[in-house]
Amino acid sequence: MPDVTDGGIRETAPPAAKLSFFTLAALVVGSMVGAGVFSLPGRFAQETGVAGALIAWAVAGVGMLMLAFVFQILANRRPDLDAGVYAYAKAGFGEYLGFFSAFGYWASACVGNVTYWVLIMSTVGGVWPALGDGDTATAVVLASVCLWVFFLMIRRGVKEAATVNRIVTVAKIVPIVVFVALALGYFDPGVFADNVGGADYAGSLFGQVRGTMLATVFVFLGIEGASVYSRHAKKRSDVGKATVLGFLAVFAIFASVTIVSYGILPMAEMAELRQPSMAGVLQEAVGTWGKVFISVGLIVSVLGAYLAWTLMAAEVLLVAAKDDDMPRFLRRTNRADAPVPALVMTSLLVQLALIVTAFSDDAFNFALDLTSSLSLIPYLLAAAFAVRFGLAGATPGRTVAGGGLSRSELVIAALATVYTAFLVFAAGLKFVLLSLIVYAPATALFVMARREQGRRLFSAGELVILAISAVGAVVGIIALAAGWISL
Template structure:
């Protein structure tokens, strides 16, 4: 979860709202994402037979085709999210090398592409080496963020903080909060990470525990970074900072060394997050292929347990999106918002599945692992005697929250998401042909028609200038 997003939070929030809106936004996002974390925790206990988290839950609840779309959408969001890392790295270096601009110049894209494929070669050597690097990076990247919060509190100006409380010039409070929602989704991506890797867990309850503890600790960091920034500079000045805005905010308080300190921390953090998300994306394709929901070639691994075909396809999509950012007015925010939008469908389907099995008579007694501890006992009780009220309430709130996020994303990113989703059906068809099965059922044909129609409308909207990247 701790990657590029946290370093962009001050500027992104200041563009949309003041302190009042930020507090409400974090309350909404915190509650909604906590419910999603609880959803993954509950599903890990009640359905231990399902691996690969988000994708597996969609498939079990709503069929193979929507499960396939969930897997593809989650994978695609990871690929687009990886692009934000390279854009932000180049934008950071662009502060001293103007030719890199905001990470969207030709030179920046070329250098990012070199880094993209260099990481492909590193990860291709072995997952163990990549995981070891990521453990070191995880510690290294947290230090600059915590130092930023402490220094910002020390240098906080109460009068500046008070002036930034309201942002009446940015419209209604509802619209301000809505404008921050995709940013909050982006920074919390990874909350489902333990669920994605659930097949590796020694104890099933550890999946849920890791999910909730990870969310709570990161939520505290993200909210703190956002709020304390309002005490150092006027909101309009924070909004105008180049990304990573955290560096500019700290520079205003302690001088140039603060900007360098945060910038170095960002590069370390982003490279670590890129490594983790590259592995995560490949894992989703690998598991889907082993479950025969993706073509067989994506399930191949080397002796070092590296899914090279899945890793290669992940790098190719990231490369394509990286080139597209050149044509965007704001490369970083475009990639950030698209990443969030692509994730919403998989999250909504997972929450809806949790709601489905929480309804009376829908539990699975046989799905609870024996000796699973308190969490497993609760799951067994819910499965045998009807759903727990807590599970039902959590699922309802999670569904409402993810549905609201789709509304907050706006028509633009929903249509662009359709453009990404629709061509993915080619992989679904390949998998069905390999198994010599009927390509689509009647229900799946309806889903196909909706996805194609959305993609056509999206392409027309871009061509006619109704929406812009």
């Protein structure tokens, strides 16, 4: 297709900006290290002691490592598939489920970005009361201004934005590493020993571990960062390596922050800390300056995560449009290779959700839960695709691309599928229904794309999926109206 330009926008992009291994790894780290890590001490203390925390991190670490390996394996075996999560779902289970995966992943990123702005405003609200808990009119206006400033920055070019993300990623890791170092310096073995078994309110060890699972899922969202941005990699093999390296680095950070905190404060006191609880822990250790230090680090971290998630969200819409699974207007990029229409659509949804927070009683916590639930289906479909691809030609020791996986790779894919399926189950019926309320109306974009191509709107199998999603959405709306489930 020849270039069609209009005001600097074109439908066929110039050669994609190429990103190095370290920039891709920074995208993975930047995607995962956001607000979640700063809340880990208090969240874990509400659920479990040292023993339960160690088991929880072991379970989450193994499960998410399997998922990281799946993205690495598929990046090497299926280099023809870009924007990982979306592309894998489509290749394995058809265009409609692929569309659902793309839309759900995009919507999850947008909802997650809302929590970042709310948390930033809430943090600053500690010294500027007009911002309240991040949901006042002043907070919404200020967050909206920041939202569109970021849009203008990313619009200047993907490569430039990714470079900024790499710098911000380094900057936001520093306060977390300093926290761990200082906590070790003020570590009290007696307090740590008292926290090993947990507190009376924590219940059985199994219950304690189970209570932390959704928290670990949320902090690991973004593990697919390099895979989503694979079309920009200088070397395709860098995508998988960056995914695994980024995961291992972040896993070490998250586990360390959690465990060392148990040596500073008793569980009961840590569980009562105001978020970000990491600031309260450091304040206990070194004084007020520690709280200020972590608060500043939180703002930098959240801004970096927002940048990374905005990049990935727009990229998914762009690639889906290029594959004719989204309307054609979303495939356009400007001369700097920035997908402007996709960025506009992303920013508009974030803006809408920001406005809603002004009328919500607990928008922050609900947005966190919905972000996690929207992400689980795309993860499950990606892992299941790896299993399906592996079964197509599994052979002992097979190492070449072009069909099938080795037996060890197939085992990894199966474990990742079981783990992600369990997480969907753990999320519960409430968030399955709420997710369908979001997914079902999005079918309008799928219909628009099919009409542009002059194709039949739905196949027989797709009509079944449409019916299930529509019924689920209706049930979800009725459940909300009747009070059976709540926001």
